[in-house]
Amino acid sequence: MSGVKAAVLGSGSWGTTFAMVMADAGCDVTLWGRDEAVAREVAQQHSNTKYLPDVELPTMAATTDAAAALAGARVVVVAIPSQVARRTLEGLRAHLEPDAVVVSLMKGVELSTDKRMSQVVSEALDISLDRVAVVSGPNLAKEIANRQPTATVVACPDEDNARLVAESCSNTYFRPYTNTDVVGVELCGAVKNVIALAIGMAQGRGFGWNTTATVITRGLVEITRLGRALGAQPETFAGLAGMGDLVATCASPLSRNHTLGKHIGQGMTLDEALVATGTTAEGVKSSRSVLELAEKHGVDMPITAGVVAVLHEGLSVEEMARALLSRPQKAEGVVS
Numbered sequence: 477m478s479g480v481k482a483a484v485l486g487s488g489s490w491g492t493t494f495a496m497v498m499a500d501a502g503c504d505v506t507l508w509g510r511d512e513a514v515a516r517e518v519a520q521q522h523s524n525t526k527y528l529p530d531v532e533l534p535t536m537a538a539t540t541d542a543a544a545a546l547a548g549a550r551v552v553v554v555a556i557p558s559q560v561a562r563r564t565l566e567g568l569r570a571h572l573e574p575d576a577v578v579v580s581l582m583k584g585v586e587l588s589t590d591k592r593m594s595q596v597v598s599e600a601l602d603i604s605l606d607r608v609a610v611v612s613g614p615n616l617a618k619e620i621a622n623r624q625p626t627a628t629v630v631a632c633p634d635e636d637n638a639r640l641v642a643e644s645c646s647n648t649y650f651r652p653y654t655n656t657d658v659v660g661v662e663l664c665g666a667v668k669n670v671i672a673l674a675i676g677m678a679q680g681r682g683f684g685w686n687t688t689a690t691v692i693t694r695g696l697v698e699i700t701r702l703g704r705a706l707g708a709q710p711e712t713f714a715g716l717a718g719m720g721d722l723v724a725t726c727a728s729p730l731s732r733n734h735t736l737g738k739h740i741g742q743g744m745t746l747d748e749a750l751v752a753t754g755t756t757a758e759g760v761k762s763s764r765s766v767l768e769l770a771e772k773h774g775v776d777m778p779i780t781a782g783v784v785a786v787l788h789e790g791l792s793v794e795e796m797a798r799a800l801l802s803r804p805q806k807a808e809g810v811v812s
């Protein structure tokens with residue numbers, strides 16, 4: 477979409493990649509980040525070697541000055557870790573244009589409030605939920621940065637805003653679909669990280685594809701159950717944000733959640749695994765808030781509970797597997 481002025485907040489792997497996607501879609505993009513050296517490299521050398529080694533970026537502006545990035549921006553994209561979103565955005569609120577649509581790329585649930593990121597964005601920036609869109613799907617940044625084809629979902633309660641965002645990121649290798657199911661799309665993105673941790677743990681422990689397929693399938697049931705309890709549309713879970721992202725994240729070694737789970741399955745402590753993987757494995761913290769959200773709504777999420785117990789309460793992966801398999805027998809159903 478030629479000429480739309482956009483700001484992308486967060487110059488890590490997904491923020492930089494999404495800025496590239498938008499620039500390749502014809503937008504006039506400014507990337508904002510807190511790291512001066514990264515901003516200089518993106519603007520002057522068209523690369524971000526810290527987060528996307530060997531990738532040549534298109535021409536885009538990059539700055540550490542949030543006011544400059546947000547001035548005139550019609551679409552503002554947020555790509556920072558979920559747990560720092562509220563305080564970061566509150567500090568930028570004064571610079572947001574009154575007609576800006578804000579897009580969350582974040583896949584987490586806020587600790588302490590158990591809120592989804594669109595809710596956090598709306599509160600932190602003091603804008604209505606109609607102006608907040610979310611983008612989620614099988615979107616491993618490093619593949620997209622190499623311009624490999626993929627699709628995604630843009631969800632927003634306001635269909636015009638969803639279309640604006642979709643047009644702003646549609647290009648020859650990135651295909652957005654729109655819907656209005658923000659709750660479903662967002663929960664898919666956050667909870668699949670927890671399921672990816674469980675699969676990584678199982679694979680790290682040496683379990684094979686039957687275990688992986690079982691956890692993906694029953695993980696999707698957990699996501700669906702929570703989403704239905706919170707008002708999501710059932711078809712979202714079979715789509716790109718649901719099954720699509722589960723398959724990508726659970727299969728790929730590029731996923732940090734999957735990789736971190738694998739380290740745990742191979743015997744590392746959580747601290748060791750965080751050092752080995754990097755801290756933006758959102759499922760580590762969001763597993764707790766997802767479980768709390770489920771408990772508040774009376775939703776049973778045994779895999780999520782197992783992940784929380786392994787990461788934060790000292791349960792071993794074997795004990796988690798035993799606990800999951802020794803639950804009472806029941807009939808298989810989509811949300812039972």
Ligand SMILES: NC(=O)c1ccc[n+]([C@@H]2O[C@H](COP(=O)([O-])OP(=O)(O)OC[C@H]3O[C@@H](n4cnc5c(N)ncnc54)[C@H](O)[C@@H]3O)[C@@H](O)[C@H]2O)c1
Nearest residue numbers: 487488489490491555556560581582583615616617756758
């Ligand atoms: N990487 C992917 O493939 C991918 C794909 C889809 C969604 N996501 C989601 O996007 C979000 C960002 O992930 P990422 O992969 O870009 O992470 P990343 O670790 O690569 O980058 C995070 C960026 O946020 C910045 N940051 C951290 N704390 C900050 C703060 N307090 N204020 C300002 N900036 C801060 C870091 O400096 C870094 O530039 C996460 O919610 C993740 O789940 C990532």
Ligand SMILES: O=P(O)(O)OC[C@H](O)CO
Nearest residue numbers: 613614615616731732733
């Ligand atoms: O690296 P992860 O585990 O945060 O996963 C990246 C994306 O969410 C995949 O769609």
